[in-house]
Amino acid sequence: MYITNKITLYTETVIDSCHKLNDYDGKCNQLHGHSWKISIWIQGGREQLNKAGILFDFGDIKKITNKMDHTYLNEIEEFKDTGKNPTAENLTVYVLNKLLELNEGLGYRVRIYETAVGKETYCQMQSNGFDPSFL
Secondary structure (H helix, E strand, O other), X not given: OOOOOEEEEEEEEEEEEEEOOOOOOOHHXXXXXXXXXXXXXXXXXXXXXXXXXXXXXXXXXXXXXXOOOOOEHHHOOXXXXXXXXXXXXXXXXXXXXXXXXXXXXXXXXXXXXXXXXXXXXXXXXXXXXXXXXXX
16 A cells, blocks of 8 residues: 555635725726635645644634735734735735745645635745645
8 A cells, every 4th residue: 555645635615805006007996895706726745744743833824814804904013014915926926935934844835816816817926845746
């Protein structure tokens, strides 16, 4: 029997928040809201489990997403006074960087849908060390 040492965790959540896109020629330059769907995959080896047998505490993801939920995203430290807009692309980078700050030794994939229902488009990024063949 073959057992891999690779563990893949998955979680998703939906948050509600508003933003506006500065320097954008269109309706999105006005304040508007979304229900964002955030999907996160986490990968690591069995040797990376902590004493309790946990690879990654999902409560840490809640700490990241709670900072985004029911907020004006332009006011998050990553975007406030930086000239960067909280687009789906930039929010994906933001979440991925926050995960890497918690544990850079794991592999991550982050997918963000700007609208949780009724859209097939999303932005996705993954860190080095994430192996999609284990999905």
